[in-house]
Amino acid sequence: MNIIIFGPQGSGKGTQADLLCEKYNLAHIETGLIFREISREESDLGRNVKEILDQKEMIPDDITLEVLEDRLEKVSPERGVLLDSAPRTSGQIVPVEKMLQEMNRPIDKAIYITLPYDESVRRITKRYACTVCYRHFVLGKHIHNTEEPCPTCGGPIMQRNDDTPDGIKKRLDTFYEITIPVIEHYRHKGMLIEVDGNRGVEEVFGDIVSELE
Secondary structure, eight states: OOEEEEOOTTSSHHHHHHHHHHHHTOEEEEHHHHHHHHTTSSSHHHHHHHHHHHTTOOOOHHHHHHHHHHHHHTSOTTSOEEEESOSOSHHHHHHHHHHHHHTTOOOOEEEEEEOOHHHHHHHHTTEEEETTTOOEEEBTTTBSSTTSOOTTTOOOEEOOGGGSHHHHHHHHHHIIIIIHHHHHHHHHTTOEEEEEOSSOHHHHHHHHHHHHO
């Protein structure tokens, strides 16, 4: 099984992706996480990606496709994949689908987890990350205040630049302007599973699984 998953920031997309990968033994290829990892590398690509992320701009399609192909080639042919927000732009649809076909990994389903704009903002503003081990935490759930050290490694915790109010607005506006047309592409192909993300994790997961099976 090969799946694409979409959702606005704060929709619980990452949590659902992890649950799906565990249930169906899929390799989780999350482009956002991959680019954050690359941005910490001392390489030309790392410095280029870091500059783009610091400016809160989208990674160009050619870099996305190059990195995606590299990660896909490392996954065993016997194992399915879950692509997290790729293709992300209309310009990526054809090359990503062609790449997957050539790797004998045709897309089976696309999942869209919806969430109201205001709820996305409310959820994202509670997110923090460790500056040492990069683990993510939710204020009020994993940590009680922003002065606490990381529960895992003891490192300092801070909010990512793109989780600030200005960063959130830009990311959400980009999602609705750039990625919604990609989601509509899969709706028109009859491949889209759409679920309401404004509910509990298990309820959302149960709806997705029932649609897949």
